[in-house]
Amino acid sequence: MDERASIPTIPFTFAAARAGVRHCLPFVPGYFLFGAAVGALAAQKGLSLGEAVMMNALVCAAASQMVALQLWTPDWTWLQVAACAGVAAMVNLRFVLSGASLRPWLSPVRAGFVYPALGVLTDAAWAAAVRYHAEGGRDFGFLAGASVFLWLTWIAAGAPGYLLGALVSDPRAYGLDLLIVLAFTATLVPILRRTRAYAPFLVSGAVALAASLLLPGYWFIVIGALAGAGAGAFLPARQDARQDARA
Amino acid sequence: MIASVIDSLNAPLPHGELYAIAAMAFVTALLRVGGYWAIGRVPLTLRLRRGLEALPAAIFAATIAPLALRGGPAGWIGAAVVAATMYLTGREIAALAAGLAAAASVRALGF
Numbered sequence: 466m467d468e469r470a471s472i473p474t475i476p477f478t479f480a481a482a483r484a485g486v487r488h489c490l491p492f493v494p495g496y497f498l499f500g501a502a503v504g505a506l507a508a509q510k511g512l513s514l515g516e517a518v519m520m521n522a523l524v525c526a527a528a529s530q531m532v533a534l535q536l537w538t539p540d541w542t543w544l545q546v547a548a549c550a551g552v553a554a555m556v557n558l559r560f561v562l563s564g565a566s567l568r569p570w571l572s573p574v575r576a577g578f579v580y581p582a583l584g585v586l587t588d589a590a591w592a593a594a595v596r597y598h599a600e601g602g603r604d605f606g607f608l609a610g611a612s613v614f615l616w617l618t619w620i621a622a623g624a625p626g627y628l629l630g631a632l633v634s635d636p637r638a639y640g641l642d643l644l645i646v647l648a649f650t651a652t653l654v655p656i657l658r659r660t661r662a663y664a665p666f667l668v669s670g671a672v673a674l675a676a677s678l679l680l681p682g683y684w685f686i687v688i689g690a691l692a693g694a695g696a697g698a699f700l701p702a703r704q705d706a707r708q709d710a711r712a
Numbered sequence: 713m714i715a716s717v718i719d720s721l722n723a724p725l726p727h728g729e730l731y732a733i734a735a736m737a738f739v740t741a742l743l744r745v746g747g748y749w750a751i752g753r754v755p756l757t758l759r760l761r762r763g764l765e766a767l768p769a770a771i772f773a774a775t776i777a778p779l780a781l782r783g784g785p786a787g788w789i790g791a792a793v794v795a796a797t798m799y800l801t802g803r804e805i806a807a808l809a810a811g812l813a814a815a816a817s818v819r820a821l822g823f
Contacts (some may be wrong), residue, residue, distance in 0.1 A: 560743040
């Protein structure tokens with residue numbers, strides 16, 4: 466069934482971009498805390514300040530940076546480079562799915578606008594945008610504003626994180642390793658209340674838990690999420706909830 | 713031939729850290745745009761659309777459940793506090809602050 470004919474045009478306004486920034490403000494303290502955790506590790510592994518900030522700007526994915534930094538070495542070979550890129554890809558595999566989830570909303574937007582915004586999309590910006598969309602928002606400016614704002618925040622967090630990082634010797638003690646879990650939970654609650662998509666949620670969580678016990682690394686995110694999306698696609702829809710979500 | 717390839721992969725690489733950052737940036741950017749690009753290349757059937765609509769909640773659940781468990785008691789207590797605060801107040805900053813405080817307290821108690 467091709468629904469292209471019914472796709473409306475997507476607006477882009479600066480008001481929505483400002484709203485995107487505003488909805489990402491709560492994440493700024495967490496970004497600086499996480500920046501300190503990554504910065505401490507970077508300093509410990511012998512990166513220069515410039516390299517640490519550059520990594521924030523170019524990679525812009527905290528969890529993958531932390532995992533790749535575990536492999537950092539003073540004796541580089543192409544194999545070491547490939548290993549760092551490989552673990553970064555493993556941790557960031559979820560971006561394939563979060564990007565795909567935006568397609569039904571953003572496909573009318575011109576590629577030249579969408580791809581730069583997607584190129585610096587972080588979990589928090591994606592989560593804010595998904596919530597905005599679940600609440601009926603359609604303006605591309607929201608995603609662009611949220612995405613670019615959090616990218617700049619992560620770059621800005623680079624230098625103080627590197628310099629102050631030594632003070633946070635053990636991020637675990639402050640629960641900073643849990644920041645993604647906590648931020649995702651905060652975003653999930655209103656989405657779940659609004660869409661009432663409980664079946665995909667439960668299937669995905671259960672499958673991901675099982676996968677995390679059986680497989681190493683971060684495969685569980687992709688496997689669980691695909692199982693949940695499958696449940697959403699093939700289980701009978703709740704009519705009331707679906708109309709709610711569309712409204 | 714193969715031996716020389718393996719040798720060159722294991723040869724010292726000056727400025728390797730810059731190549732590593734560049735390689736990480738490249739694969740991450742590819743993943744960020746790749747899913748969006750790929751899903752646009754297949755027909756958007758009703759079934760696919762419903763799967764994509766379920767995807768965000770599924771990604772959240774698949775990330776939260778195992779990582780909260782891996783984080784120990786601080787992980788699932790922190791997540792529960794965030795969910796409860798969010799449910800009651802609807803304010804993200806309050807929920808995050810409460811959850812982080814709960815997680816840090818549990819860790820401080822030595823769990």
